[in-house]
Amino acid sequence: MVGGIFVGGALALTLGALVYPSMLGVDTVSTSNDRIIANTQWGPLTEGDRAFVVAVRAAGLWEHPVGQIGLQKGQSKGVLTASQHLIDGHAALDETCRKIAPMLNVTLPNVASPQQEGFVTTLKADNGKQFDIDFANILRQTHGSIFNTVAKIRSTTKNTLVRALADQANDTVLDHITVMEKTGLVDFDTTLFKQTTPPKLPKSDMTPPVPPAGQPLIVLPPPPNATSTPVDLGPALNGQSANGS
Template sequence: MGGALALTLSALAYPAMLGLDTTSTSNDRIIANTQWGPLTEGERDFVVKVRAAGLWEHPLGLIGLQKGESKAVKTASQHLVDGHAALDASCRKIAPMLNITLPNVASPQQEGFVTQLKAESGRQFDTDFANILRMTHGSIFNAIAKVRSTTKNTLVRALADQANNTVLDHITVMEKTGLVDFDTTVFNQTTPPKLPKSDTTPPAPVPGQPQVVLNPPPNPTSTALDLSAALNGTQTNGG
């Protein structure tokens, strides 16, 4: 198949399962050779997971700006909206370049967090907001580091850099709320519930449905990737 991408059939299909327990052999399987380097199954899933994270954390940030009781929770909410709008713009930039289909809805588990927090208020909202988001960001932090240290794809590497900085910032602002129960959070991070993959997988978008866009705040401090360096330094062998 000509052009920038030489794709295998599996790269064209939306990933059916994106659970964290995907085997390393599958994660390392190259599904496309692109001018920016090879793309593995795990790297494709990483781009989808970054998009899915924004699809629930960005709206939850908007909720936190309205419902947050403490100034620190409102500040953390601002960081969620700002950081995930920029990350989402980056995902939407590189996904078509790599022929990756992005979801329009987060996973059922992630949507469940939003439903729970929508029903809460006051101190309970602030506490659960800080702990849930500290746990989920902590869970993906190591996965980002692995992608960043092993990928041979320039676009994925650039997204991993941005995701690493954003997630670290969000971990930090959640901790600054003073509400994080580290014992419980670390336990939940390292001993996640054994959920069916259907609960941890964002559904495929409805054909023809407009792509959801996560809007930046009025005065954003985060920006999407500048891909000029990657586009000007194209590579064929993923070096």
């Protein structure tokens, strides 16, 4: 998913409080994720909704490359399989993000947060068995952290486009949690402790930088044998959720 978007819910609060340009003409931004920042034809858009779209994009910007690294450095079949799932799932999620962001006037990042880039740096430096161990545990931790947040957005948003993205993110995050656990390398005691006790980092470390004006969006390419597909926005465009509820 969307997984790896933030640790322990911290990024959701950070992005909700950040003046992340959305071209909505908002001069001041509340710290409340429930604050409506735009009324769209697909329903009201809150700060939490906007933060979620940005966070899903940021997750793909580090997890998709990590999947590619995993295919090169992974030692076990489980890690190689999980790497394929990261690339496949995040390419499809990212396409959905890039479709709905301009419709909602949300600016997307082109670089993940410094914290997320730190995960990439760690895995690039790892080799052998240690790579597999860190890969499985970092990604299980980050995906576990986002899972509840995806559910909260799905259950509370009044915007049908955001709801459709949450549907897709829920399936993707659960899939990625599952493949990490199937590696047999997850230390649940340590991982769950880190998941529920996130480090206290500066907001700047957990926030993806705003891209320069006019910079083209980076596209996360799907694998040749892609099985994941972007969400069907048809129902959402007609004012319904992607699953008809």
